[in-house]
Amino acid sequence: MGVxxxxxxxxxxxxxxxxxxxxxxxxxxxxxxxxHKTTTRxxxxxxxxxxxxxxxxxxxxxxxxxxxxxxxxQEIHERLADSLSSHETALERLxxxxxxxxxxxxxxxxxxxxxYQESKSLxxxxxxxxxxxxxxxxDVFVQLLQDGxxxxxxxxxxxxxxxxxxxxxxxxxxxxxxxxxxxxxDFSEFVRQQINMILRTEPDHSSILRT
Amino acid sequence: MGVxxxxxxxxxxxxxxxxxxxxxxxxxxxxxxxxHKTTTRxxxxxxxxxxxxxxxxxxxxxxxxxxxxxxxxQEIHERLADSLSSHETALERLxxxxxxxxxxxxxxxxxxxxxYQESKSLxxxxxxxxxxxxxxxxDVFVQLLQDGxxxxxxxxxxxxxxxxxxxxxxxxxxxxxxxxxxxxxDFSEFVRQQINMILRTEPDHSSILRT
Amino acid sequence: MGVxxxxxxxxxxxxxxxxxxxxxxxxxxxxxxxxHKTTTRxxxxxxxxxxxxxxxxxxxxxxxxxxxxxxxxQEIHERLADSLSSHETALERLxxxxxxxxxxxxxxxxxxxxxYQESKSLxxxxxxxxxxxxxxxxDVFVQLLQDGxxxxxxxxxxxxxxxxxxxxxxxxxxxxxxxxxxxxxDFSEFVRQQINMILRTEPDHSSILRT
Amino acid sequence: MGVxxxxxxxxxxxxxxxxxxxxxxxxxxxxxxxxHKTTTRxxxxxxxxxxxxxxxxxxxxxxxxxxxxxxxxQEIHERLADSLSSHETALERLxxxxxxxxxxxxxxxxxxxxxYQESKSLxxxxxxxxxxxxxxxxDVFVQLLQDGxxxxxxxxxxxxxxxxxxxxxxxxxxxxxxxxxxxxxDFSEFVRQQINMILRTEPDHSSILRT
DNA sequence: GATGAATGAGACTTCATTCAT
DNA sequence: AATGAATGAAGTCTCATTCAT
Numbered sequence: 027m028g029v030x031x032x033x034x035x036x037x038x039x040x041x042x043x044x045x046x047x048x049x050x051x052x053x054x055x056x057x058x059x060x061x062h063k064t065t066t067r068x069x070x071x072x073x074x075x076x077x078x079x080x081x082x083x084x085x086x087x088x089x090x091x092x093x094x095x096x097x098x099x100q101e102i103h104e105r106l107a108d109s110l111s112s113h114e115t116a117l118e119r120l121x122x123x124x125x126x127x128x129x130x131x132x133x134x135x136x137x138x139x140x141x142y143q144e145s146k147s148l149x150x151x152x153x154x155x156x157x158x159x160x161x162x163x164x165d166v167f168v169q170l171l172q173d174g175x176x177x178x179x180x181x182x183x184x185x186x187x188x189x190x191x192x193x194x195x196x197x198x199x200x201x202x203x204x205x206x207x208x209x210x211x212d213f214s215e216f217v218r219q220q221i222n223m224i225l226r227t228e229p230d231h232s233s234i235l236r237t
Numbered sequence: 238m239g240v241x242x243x244x245x246x247x248x249x250x251x252x253x254x255x256x257x258x259x260x261x262x263x264x265x266x267x268x269x270x271x272x273h274k275t276t277t278r279x280x281x282x283x284x285x286x287x288x289x290x291x292x293x294x295x296x297x298x299x300x301x302x303x304x305x306x307x308x309x310x311q312e313i314h315e316r317l318a319d320s321l322s323s324h325e326t327a328l329e330r331l332x333x334x335x336x337x338x339x340x341x342x343x344x345x346x347x348x349x350x351x352x353y354q355e356s357k358s359l360x361x362x363x364x365x366x367x368x369x370x371x372x373x374x375x376d377v378f379v380q381l382l383q384d385g386x387x388x389x390x391x392x393x394x395x396x397x398x399x400x401x402x403x404x405x406x407x408x409x410x411x412x413x414x415x416x417x418x419x420x421x422x423d424f425s426e427f428v429r430q431q432i433n434m435i436l437r438t439e440p441d442h443s444s445i446l447r448t
Numbered sequence: 449m450g451v452x453x454x455x456x457x458x459x460x461x462x463x464x465x466x467x468x469x470x471x472x473x474x475x476x477x478x479x480x481x482x483x484h485k486t487t488t489r490x491x492x493x494x495x496x497x498x499x500x501x502x503x504x505x506x507x508x509x510x511x512x513x514x515x516x517x518x519x520x521x522q523e524i525h526e527r528l529a530d531s532l533s534s535h536e537t538a539l540e541r542l543x544x545x546x547x548x549x550x551x552x553x554x555x556x557x558x559x560x561x562x563x564y565q566e567s568k569s570l571x572x573x574x575x576x577x578x579x580x581x582x583x584x585x586x587d588v589f590v591q592l593l594q595d596g597x598x599x600x601x602x603x604x605x606x607x608x609x610x611x612x613x614x615x616x617x618x619x620x621x622x623x624x625x626x627x628x629x630x631x632x633x634d635f636s637e638f639v640r641q642q643i644n645m646i647l648r649t650e651p652d653h654s655s656i657l658r659t
Numbered sequence: 660m661g662v663x664x665x666x667x668x669x670x671x672x673x674x675x676x677x678x679x680x681x682x683x684x685x686x687x688x689x690x691x692x693x694x695h696k697t698t699t700r701x702x703x704x705x706x707x708x709x710x711x712x713x714x715x716x717x718x719x720x721x722x723x724x725x726x727x728x729x730x731x732x733q734e735i736h737e738r739l740a741d742s743l744s745s746h747e748t749a750l751e752r753l754x755x756x757x758x759x760x761x762x763x764x765x766x767x768x769x770x771x772x773x774x775y776q777e778s779k780s781l782x783x784x785x786x787x788x789x790x791x792x793x794x795x796x797x798d799v800f801v802q803l804l805q806d807g808x809x810x811x812x813x814x815x816x817x818x819x820x821x822x823x824x825x826x827x828x829x830x831x832x833x834x835x836x837x838x839x840x841x842x843x844x845d846f847s848e849f850v851r852q853q854i855n856m857i858l859r860t861e862p863d864h865s866s867i868l869r870t
Numbered sequence: 871g872a873t874g875a876a877t878g879a880g881a882c883t884t885c886a887t888t889c890a891t
Numbered sequence: 892a893a894t895g896a897a898t899g900a901a902g903t904c905t906c907a908t909t910c911a912t
Contacts, residue, residue: 035875060357062273066903076877081904142414143357146271157417164418189422189430192415193408200407203353206368207375207403219400226437246892277886287894289889298886457896482779484695488882498898503883564836565779568693579839586840611844611852614837615830622829625775628790629797629825641822648859668871699907709873711909720907 028096029155031089034082044083047073049097052090057136061091061144092152095145098137099159105130106166116174121221123170124194128217131198138202160195167191194224239307240366242300245293255294258284260308263301268347272302272355303363306356309348310370316341317377327384328391332432334381335405339428342409349413371406378402405435450518451577453511456504466505469495471519474512479558483513483566514574517567520559521581527552528588538596543643545592546616550639553620560624582617589613616646661729662788664722667715677716680706682730685723690769694724694777725785728778731770732792738763739799749807754854756803761831761850771835793828800824827857 033041051072055064066087070080084090109126113119131138145156168191174180175187182190197220201208208216244252262283266275277298281291295301320337324330342349356367379402385391386398393401408431412419419427455463473494477486488509492502506512531548535541553560567578590613596602597609604612619642623630630638666674684705688697699720703713717723742759746752764771778789801824807813808820815823830853834841841849 037875040875062358065901077903078878078905079876082875085904087903143354146354147273161418186430189419189427190434192411192418193431193434196407196411196415197404200403204403204407207372208400211400216400219397220404223401223404223434248892251892276884288887288896289894290892292887293892459896462896484780487880499883500885500899501897504896509882565776568776569695583840608852611841611849612856614833614840615853615856618829618833618837619826622825626825626829629794630822633822638822641819642826645823645826645856670871673871698905710875710907711873712871714908715871 028159029092029152031093032085041083044073044075044079045093047075048080048083048090049093052094053098053137053140056091056094056140056144061147066090088147088149088152091144092148092156095141095148095152095156096159098134098141099156099163102130102134102138103159103163103166106163110166115179116170116177117179117225120167120170120174120180121225123166124198124221124224125217127167127194128198128201128220131201132213135202135205138199142199142203164191164195167194190224197223239370240303240363242304243296252294255284255286255290256304258286259291259294259301260304263305264309264348264351267302267305267351267355272358277301299358299360299363302355303359303367306352306359306363306367307370309345309352310367310374313341313345313349314370314374314377317374321377326390327381327386327388328436331378331381331385331391332436334377335409335432335435336428338378338405339409339412339431342412343424346413346416349410353410353414375402375406378405401435408434450581451514451574453515454507463505466495466497466501467515469497470502470505470512471515474516475520475559475562478513478516478562478566483569488512510569510571510574513566514570514578517563517570517574517578518581520556520563521578521585524552524556524560525581525585525588528585532588537601538592538599539601539647542589542592542596542602543647545588546620546643546646547639549589549616550620550623550642553623554635557624557627560621564621564625586613586617589616612646619645661792662725662785664726665718674716677706677708677712678726680708681713681716681723682726685727686731686770686773689724689727689773689777694780699723721780721782721785724777725781725789728774728781728785728789729792731767731774732789732796734770735763735767736792736796736799739796743799748812749803749810750812750858753800753803753807753813754858756799757827757831757854757857758850760800760827761834761853764831764834765846768835768838771832775832775836797824797828800827823857830856 035041035044048069051074052064052069055068055072058064066080067077069087069090070077073080075083084093106123106127109123109130111119111122113122141156141160145153148156168187171180171182171187171190175182175184200220201213201216246252246255259280262285263275263280266279266283269275277291278288280298280301281288284291286294295304317334317338320334320341322330322333324333352367352371356364359367379398382391382393382398382401386393386395411431412424412427457463457466470491473496474486474491477490477494480486488502489499491509491512492499495502497505506515528545528549531545531552533541533544535544563578563582567575570578590609593602593604593609593612597604597606622642623635623638668674668677681702684707685697685702688701688705691697699713700710702720702723703710706713708716717726739756739760742756742763744752744755746755774789774793778786781789801820804813804815804820804823808815808817833853834846834849
């Protein structure tokens with residue numbers, strides 16, 4: 027899955043190991059200074075590798091960005107998937123998933139922001155793959171909405187599902203990319219409101235529209 | 238309003254003139270290649286200025302980015318403000334404003350995306366100002382929601398207003414920064430669904446929650 | 449004539465000036481250490497330019513090699529052309545030209561060797577042009593041989609002319625690229641023998657073949 | 660004969676074996692990309708050796724170039740020596756040898772060119788040895804000319820012999836290093852003309868000089 | 871003897887910014 | 892005010908060679 031990154035090194039175990047070091051160091055650096063202002067020398071040093079060794083595990087600086095994005099998406103997806111519950115109704119499962127998702131976002135604020143700000147620097151080939159990963163995460167919610175359509179615990183039409191799923195993602199990621207505006211808000215309050223925006227489950231608030 | 242940018246040139250009229258050229262050229266270049274991959278030489282040439290002249294109207298490349306962001310926000314804000322209607326109820330005015338806002342977003346897709354992707358490269362001082370401008374636009378909706386609270390055409394609580402306003406902005410800007418996922422969607426359909434997500438005005442859809 | 453090399457600088461006079469500096473410095477360095485072992489920094493310094501300035505007059509290191517080869521060929525050609533005499537017969541003119549050519553080769557030993565050894569590093573586009581220049585020089589002798597055919601001062605057939613011309617060139621350039629083997633030979637003796645190899649004008653030596 | 664190249668390996672048989680692999684691979688690579696643009700990694704891989712093993716049979720990249728040049732010279736010399744005939748007169752033997760030599764050159768065009776273009780990258784010590792090998796080949800013709808002097812089948816003077824021998828070599832190698840200019844010529848025609856240039860054996864053409 | 875990962879100096883080139891004219 | 896040539900620091904990447912295993 028994903029685009030293969032070439033390496034001069036043969037031992038796959040070592041590749042995994044070293045790339046983990048590289049990614050760990052790079053995430054931190056990219057968050058701190060941005061992709062462009064981070065030098066490969068800094069990455070090498072922070073990874074505990076020599077300048078040359080870095081390039082045995084990666085073919086270009088852009089490859090590193092790709093690995094970073096991939097890693098972040100993977101972690102988000104994993105944590106989201108792990109938290110999927112087995113509640114009776116899709117509605118309950120959806121609510122639970124949204125809560126989990128938001129909590130992941132909060133834990134990975136910086137990483138989410140990183141993808142928003144730097145993925146544009148990926149070569150088209152890799153960008154496409156990263157966007158696909160973003161879609162994979164979105165599809166978790168597509169599935170839950172679909173379930174809700176089937177077990178009738180949610181009322182919506184088939185055609186609206188894709189956009190609603192994206193809305194869910196975006197209203198969650200907001201915590202990361204709008205934190206400058208929301209920082210003083212209580213996180214659990216944020217969760218409550220965003221879930222309500224999607225589901226309108228609160229009594230008397232099925233719409234902000236006065237009936 | 239905004240941060241003052243220094244210039245060695247005296248005549249303010251000329252400054253305005255030249256900076257307009259610079260911004261026009263830069264917006265296009267930044268959209269096409271990104272801020273970092275655009276060189277000041279390219280900007281100078283596309284602006285019809287010499288390398289040296291460029292630096293008489295701007296003190297650094299980052300200044301240009303700032304001017305660009307400011308210009309984009311200004312145009313968005315202007316167009317949004319201009320379209321504010323004088324309908325009877327706040328609800329009607331809000332719906333109208335959202336429609337207008339979405340239409341502005343569509344017209345300025347690339348520019349909106351630009352701000353999302355490049356504003357991080359601004360020095361803190363300028364970044365702060367740009368975020369403030371984003372807030373100014375958000376405040377248009379804050380005001381409308383407030384109005385709705387007062388004339389009771391909307392049902393919501395005071396505390397939720399800020400976040401709802403941000404939700405409106407973000408669900409609109411999505412058209413720009415998620416277009417890779419939404420591209421095949423009809424724009425008017427997008428508008429309809431996003432407004433419904435906020436307002437739940439469609440009959441039988443006051444919530445996706447089955448009652 | 450020749451392939452145009454791009455420059456960021458506008459003033460053509462200055463371009464000519466600076467490139468002359470670059471070529472002068474590079475010829476010397478390339479002769480001394482070879483193209484690959486000469487660094488652009490060395491070239492810049494020896495040219496009296498900064499690292500950056502160098503690249504305003506040239507787009508790559510290979511461009512410099514091209515300029516160098518072109519310059520050498522130009523000088524050889526010029527000196528050869530300047531020395532063309534107006535003797536009565538083509539035979540006399542040819543003999544005179546060979547003598548001049550050999551004297552140019554001697555003066556430019558190192559430069560001739562340089563082209564032999566480094567032109568292979570040129571990009572195809574430029575290599576082709578350099579070879580063409582080599583042909584232009586060869587054509588001087590092609591013309592003289594043709595003249596000899598016409599005024600009947602030389603006895604040869606039309607078809608052999610091209611190769612004989614190349615033989616002349618190569619038997620001359622030998623002084624440069626075989627000097628390790630010929631060094632202890634007197635130059636004027638070399639000239640005499642090589643001219644004789646081509647023309648067999650010496651009494652009793654119209655051929656090394658005993659009659 | 661030749662300069663000894665050090666090796667960490669004891670078994671001389673194995674050294675010979677491995678170096679043969681190295682040379683075979685390198686000749687091909689050097690012809691294709693040139694000495695400087697060929698990496699030792701490529702050589703190792705093409706030789707079927709590991710990066711490290713390569714350096715057990717050779718002490719530096721330059722050593723490899725030396726082995727390559729030596730190998731080429733050896734093959735040329737061998738083939739030339741093998742083809743030496745036992746005709747009655749030195750003239751006949753010389754003509755035969757020139758024909759053979761030219762045929763070797765044609766078969767080894769690329770290799771001959773390689774020596775012309777890359778031998779300059781040898782350290783002085785090795786370069787000297789390579790030039791000596793070139794002289795050894797030249798000496799084959801020196802000997803034949805000497806024989807011709809003695810058996811009087813050739814008419815020339817002692818002092819001219821060395822240069823004539825070099826002329827023979829160079830007029831033959833031309834096929835390799837001037838092929839860009841001669842490519843459309845028939846090889847046998849080339850042979851005929853070059854031999855004639857040296858020997859002037861064709862009736863009525865003992866000289867291009869009209870008598 | 872062999873392997874292949876690691877090293878690290880150094881190469882070419884770019885580009886924001888300055889400053890003499 | 893304008894020009895555009897010059898600066899030089901800094902960046903990415905390569906590769907001959909070494910050495911622990």
